[in-house]
Amino acid sequence: MYQLLVSGGVVGLFLQVVPIACLVGVIYAIYRCIRIKKQKISVKWSTEILRWLFVCYLTGLINLTLVPRNFWSNIWALIYIGYSGSQIELFNGSFNFTPVIFKIIAGELSFGSWVKTMFTGNLLMFVPMGVFLPLISAKINAKSILKIAIMAPVVIxxxxxxxxxxxxxxxxxxxxxxxxxxxxIAVGIKNLSCKRR
Structure with a gap:
């Protein structure tokens, strides 16, 4: 299990952040239950569950994209072998301003398994954001999702x-x-839901 967690692979990176995502999810669930009970708020439980899932997802996303690359590897190394692993280095990131497709066309890079994995991972990682937001908030429309789709990746x-x-x-x-x-996908889900009513 330890080898998988620190392997740097897609599955390992996902498993690294599951515990913190679950912990934040539990804290959020307790907070919401207390707030609903105290203020006697009328809630739609399907929406509450979606909000809870979104909080868990967002926690995982933040840890996968904004936490130093080897932070969780070091934490798991400390837990399993009592050694914190490599030093965390800040302010030493790299920059790539040339899309991979141009490098492939120029023959500088082949469309191998690593490129396919990175493409698939970066695409699928943000699909849930586009699904969750319009399902948990009626204010989210095509215009606002376009703004979010530009701003969120840029900030990250x-x-x-x-x-x-x-x-x-x-x-x-x-x-x-x-x-x-x-x-x-969310629009499709909403349309199907409306047709069934």
Missing amino acids: EIIQPIMGRSFDVDDLILNFIGINAGYL
């Missing part, structure tokens, strides 16, 4: 080099597509 990419990660134009493009794809 600007912060990443500070946290020892990388600014990558491919991430901006794929995250943007992911959020909008998620929004289209």
Whole structure:
């Protein structure tokens, strides 16, 4: 299990942040239950569950994109072997302003398994954001999701080099597509739900 957690693979990175996402989810659930009980708020439980899932997802997303790359690897190393692992380095991120597709066309890079994994991961990572937002808030429409799809990836990419990660134009493009794809899925879900009523 330890080897999987610190492997740096997609599954390992996901498993690293599951505990903190669950912990924040529990804290949020307790907070909401207390608030609902005290203020006697009328709630729609399906929406509350979606909000809870969104909080868990957002916690995981923040930890996968804005926490220093080796932070959770070090935490798990400390838990399993009593050694904190490599030093966390800040302000040493890299920058990529050339989309991968141009590098592939130029013959500088092949569309191998690593590129496919990064493309798929960066796309799918933001699909839930596009799905959750319109389902938990009636205020979210195509115009607002477009703004979010631009701003959220830009803010994340600007912060990443500070946290020892990388600014990558491919991430901006794929995250943007992911959020909008998620929004289209949510619209489809809403339309199906309306037809069944």
